[in-house]
Amino acid sequence: MNNLYSEAVRRLSTVCSQGEARAMVRILLEDTFGVGMNDVYADKVRQFSADELCEFRTMLQRLENGEPVQYVTGKAQFGELMLRVNPGVLIPRPETLELAQWAAAECKAGARILDMGTGSGCMAVFLAMNVENARVTAIDISESALETAKSNATLYKTDINFRRADMLKPETLPHEKYDLVISNPPYVCDSEKVEMERNVLEHEPATALFVDDEQPLVFYEAIARHAAASLVPGGRLMVEINRRFPEETAQVLRRNGFVETEMRKDTEGNPRMIKVIRK
Structure with missing residues (x-):
């Protein structure tokens, strides 16, 4: 999960500040997948299924295209x-x-x-x-x-x-x-x-x-x-x-x-x- 989080922040940092990138990835993980940042930092997150990984990467692509994170998560x-x-x-x-x-x-x-x-x-x-x-x-x-x-x-x-x-x-x-x-x-x-x-x-x-x-x-x-x-x-x-x-x-x-x-x-x-x- 740490690798997935780091990859997401790195990709989004090409279109916004690193602080904004971290915030968006946190919202994505918490609001859509129920994953808290404490678990990410402690590397205690369950493995994502193939479908979850696909959904996460699709949502990440939408964020890279400039879509607001609230529309991406629907919340x-x-x-x-x-x-x-x-x-x-x-x-x-x-x-x-x-x-x-x-x-x-x-x-x-x-x-x-x-x-x-x-x-x-x-x-x-x-x-x-x-x-x-x-x-x-x-x-x-x-x-x-x-x-x-x-x-x-x-x-x-x-x-x-x-x-x-x-x-x-x-x-x-x-x-x-x-x-x-x-x-x-x-x-x-x-x-x-x-x-x-x-x-x-x-x-x-x-x-x-x-x-x-x-x-x-x-x-x-x-x-x-x-x-x-x-x-x-x-x-x-x-x-x-x-x-x-x-x-x-x-x-x-x-x-x-x-x-x-x-x-x-x-x-x-x-x-x-x-x-x-x-x-």
């Missing part, structure tokens, strides 16, 4: 959750977890929650599990994403109402009343693609990531309008944002009648999430 960590993911959904990011944790702390028992653009269902499932008796509705334009989100809800035995809807088409949106509306919408400008990693550009769903440079806040406009109509007085709207447009995004929310703007930074020190309250 992504989100706090204490291990979610199912695939190329039809974004890989959940740490800053999205920070937003979900903040939102959970804002909610009272029995909160009615709408997750707009649920993707893998990461925030919807997290909130259903961390807010007592939460009543969660989650929407997405993608049928593929909704299927993935439903599988994650089933995995963690959470009761979530999933609906297909387009944030930019108000007639498709649910019109119930909510205590919290939360969203991590597409917000990366097309011009920012030059700053992004190749594995993101080539493998993650562009429709969940990018917006036209001419309309960078188009989704926030739509979310704010719907939240203004759907939230009860005192209800919260919480969104993840592009670090380039923190004040512009806040202005969009305030124009739609929201007050008490609170902005938080991510672990990198960038403005990344906003909470506002409906009057």
Whole structure:
């Protein structure tokens, strides 16, 4: 096993740093084959079968081709959750977890929650599990994403109402009343693609990531309008944002009648999430 581990790290080190290579091989071994690194270092790992070796080498080749390790294993960590993911959904990011944790702390028992653009269902499932008796509705334009989100809800035995809807088409949106509306919408400008990693550009769903440079806040406009109509007085709207447009995004929310703007930074020190309250 030590030889297999060393070979894998050596191969991946040709396409990424050695630290990243070690991390990816560790995830591969732990998440797919149940092999811990302590056993690898102590050379106490059982022998892989021929089928397991074939699967391991196939997965290694996918990593060498730049595919994200989460898609290769089909799993992504989100706090204490291990979610199912695939190329039809974004890989959940740490800053999205920070937003979900903040939102959970804002909610009272029995909160009615709408997750707009649920993707893998990461925030919807997290909130259903961390807010007592939460009543969660989650929407997405993608049928593929909704299927993935439903599988994650089933995995963690959470009761979530999933609906297909387009944030930019108000007639498709649910019109119930909510205590919290939360969203991590597409917000990366097309011009920012030059700053992004190749594995993101080539493998993650562009429709969940990018917006036209001419309309960078188009989704926030739509979310704010719907939240203004759907939230009860005192209800919260919480969104993840592009670090380039923190004040512009806040202005969009305030124009739609929201007050008490609170902005938080991510672990990198960038403005990344906003909470506002409906009057």
